[in-house]
Amino acid sequence: MAQNNKNIILTGDRPTGKLHIGHYVGSLKRRVALQNSGKFDDIYILIADAQALTDNSDNPEKIRENIIEVALDYLSCGLDPAKTTICIQSELPALHELSFYYMNLVTTARLERNPTVKNEIKMRGFDDGGVGIPVGFYTYPISQAADITAFKANCVPVGEDQLPMIEQCNEIVRKFNSVYGDTLVEAKCMLNENEICRRLPGTDGKAKMSKSLGNCIYLSDKPEVVHKKIMSMYTDPNHINISDPGNIEGNAVFTYLDAFSRDEHFERYLPDYSNLEEMKEHYRRGGLGDVKCKKFLEKVMTEELEPIREKRKAWEADIPGVYEILRKGTEKARITTGKVLSEVKTAMRINYFDDSALIRDWMNKLGQ
Ligand code: ATP
Ligand code: MG
Numbered sequence: 001m002a003q004n005n006k007n008i009i010l011t012g013d014r015p016t017g018k019l020h021i022g023h024y025v026g027s028l029k030r031r032v033a034l035q036n037s038g039k040f041d042d043i044y045i046l047i048a049d050a051q052a053l054t055d056n057s058d059n060p061e062k063i064r065e066n067i068i069e070v071a072l073d074y075l076s077c078g079l080d081p082a083k084t085t086i087c088i089q090s091e092l093p094a095l096h097e098l099s100f101y102y103m104n105l106v107t108t109a110r111l112e113r114n115p116t117v118k119n120e121i122k123m124r125g126f127d128d129g130g131v132g133i134p135v136g137f138y139t140y141p142i143s144q145a146a147d148i149t150a151f152k153a154n155c156v157p158v159g160e161d162q163l164p165m166i167e168q169c170n171e172i173v174r175k176f177n178s179v180y181g182d183t184l185v186e187a188k189c190m191l192n193e194n195e196i197c198r199r200l201p202g203t204d205g206k207a208k209m210s211k212s213l214g215n216c217i218y219l220s221d222k223p224e225v226v227h228k229k230i231m232s233m234y235t236d237p238n239h240i241n242i243s244d245p246g247n248i249e250g251n252a253v254f255t256y257l258d259a260f261s262r263d264e265h266f267e268r269y270l271p272d273y274s275n276l277e278e279m280k281e282h283y284r285r286g287g288l289g290d291v292k293c294k295k296f297l298e299k300v301m302t303e304e305l306e307p308i309r310e311k312r313k314a315w316e317a318d319i320p321g322v323y324e325i326l327r328k329g330t331e332k333a334r335i336t337t338g339k340v341l342s343e344v345k346t347a348m349r350i351n352y353f354d355d356s357a358l359i360r361d362w363m364n365k366l367g368q
Contacts, residue, residue: 009034010153010187012046012089015066016056019073020216021301022209025197025259026159030190032078034157043084044151044333045074047326050090051143054136055124071322073219076312081325087333088326089147094337098146098344099139105175106142106168114141114164123212145169149184150337157190160198161208180347196258205234205252217301219308226305230298235290242289248280253293261300269299 011027013019019028035043047070052063067088074086089095111117117138126133136143144165148156149172156166166189173184191198199208202215209216217229235253239246248254263275273279279296282288315322345351352358 006041006152007039007155008151008153009040009043009155009157010046010148010151011044011157012048012147013070014048014052015063015070016052017066017211017216018069018218018220020209020211020218021256021260021305022159022200022202022216023073024077024219025192025194025200027157028074028077028079030157030192031084034155034190035078035080035083040155042151042336044153044336045079045084045086046089046147046333047071047086048089048144048147050096051140053090054134054140054143055120055126057134057136067326068319068322069220071326072312072315075315075322075325076219076308078311081329085329085332086326087330091330092150092333092337094334094341095143095146095150097341098150099143101344101348102142102145102172102176103139105172105179110168110171111138111141114168116161116164117141141165141168142172145172148187149173150340151333152185152340153187154185155190156187160191163189163191176344176347180344180349183343183347194259196255200259201252201255203229203233203252205250219305220312221305223302223309226301227298230294230301231291233294233297235293239283239290243286245286246283246288246290248284253290253297254280254283256297257293257300260297260304265296265300265303270296 009031011031013023013027031043031045034040047067049063049067052066053060056063071086075081079086117140121127121133121137126137141164145168148166148169156162158166166187170186173186176184201207202209202213203217204213204215206213206215217226221229230253233252233256236247236251238244257276257279261276266273266275266279270279273282279288279293283293342351342354346355
């Protein structure tokens with residue numbers, strides 16, 4: 001396998017909506033920590049508008065609008081353009097060229113086996129005697145492999161739903177290298193150590209908080225909106241009276257506490273317990289009401305979200321500055337991905353115009 005002696009991160013989001021607390025714990029918070037660790041040579045964050053169009057082709061306005069929303073979310077969470085390059089997918093032609101070549105290395109049967117895509121097809125009703133599956137959507141794991149390899153990224157911090165994409169990407173890398181010679185680099189998926197954070201459920205208790213399911217708490221939600229959403233969250237439907245024993249499993253309030261609360265939060269906001277385990281124990285036993293749990297969760301969430309809201313306000317006052325960050329980042333990414341595309345074309349022997357051997361070989365053949 002081609003060796004990368006650099007540590008490079010690539011990850012990103014589809015601009016199909018504002019970012020929510022699932023994105024935050026699944027990937028975004030981690031990116032900021034990795035950025036500030038100083039352990040990486042380069043960090044690229046891709047706003048995947050071309051991928052978003054694969055299932056939103058009739059609504060480009062939505063994608064256009066959410067490019068700035070997502071950028072604002074990034075900057076408010078602490079992604080720093082001096083350390084992290086934020087770029088826009090559709091503006092990087094090398095990615096689209098790479099996808100086209102990689103498509104020859106993947107079978108349709110292999111694409112059909114991708115469990116995340118299968119699930120998303122169902123969710124979107126593409127298979128339901130509806131409109132059918134757009135080819136671009138069906139092949140998006142290939143385009144995602146182009147995104148990752150075009151930066152020679154070896155580290156991809158994402159949520160659990162992305163594991164099949166990284167697997168597909170690495171299969172393409174191995175296939176490419178074995179057919180055309182060592183060129184591309186395999187990537188490792190970096191999941192949050194806390195399993196709950198890898199796939200945060202929605203406020204409705206459903207398997208995944210997702211923009212498309214409308215069960216999200218957005219990073220930019222106002223305090224009163226967060227309050228409303230938390231107060232109407234799914235808990236244990238059989239926990240009717242405070243004295244009833246309650247269930248923790250599948251109870252979204254406790255899942256969020258697992259993801260966000262720390263011991264010091266108890267000291268500050270709920271000193272009846274010294275940690276989450278004690279609180280869970282009381283809930284299981286009976287005698288602890290949902291409202292008390294939700295109020296505590298709201299305090300914990302406020303502590304996490306308030307600094308993000310503050311930063312957002314500052315960035316919202318400078319939209320031209322945000323736009324400029326995207327433009328500069330995209331320019332830098334265009335150079336990086338262009339270089340990798342050149343290497344790929346050389347390996348594939350389709351670099352006709354920067355290959356003088358092509359002329360020489362022909363002249364030799366003709367005895368000149
Ligand atoms: P869409 O419904 O448009 O696909 P989404 O909410 O699934 O939107 P993506 O842009 O597809 O968001 O995902 C961006 C990143 O956030 C990926 O790394 C993904 O794994 C992660 N992510 C998305 N939802 C969650 C979640 N609920 N918990 C943890 N990580 C998540
Ligand atoms: Mg998604």
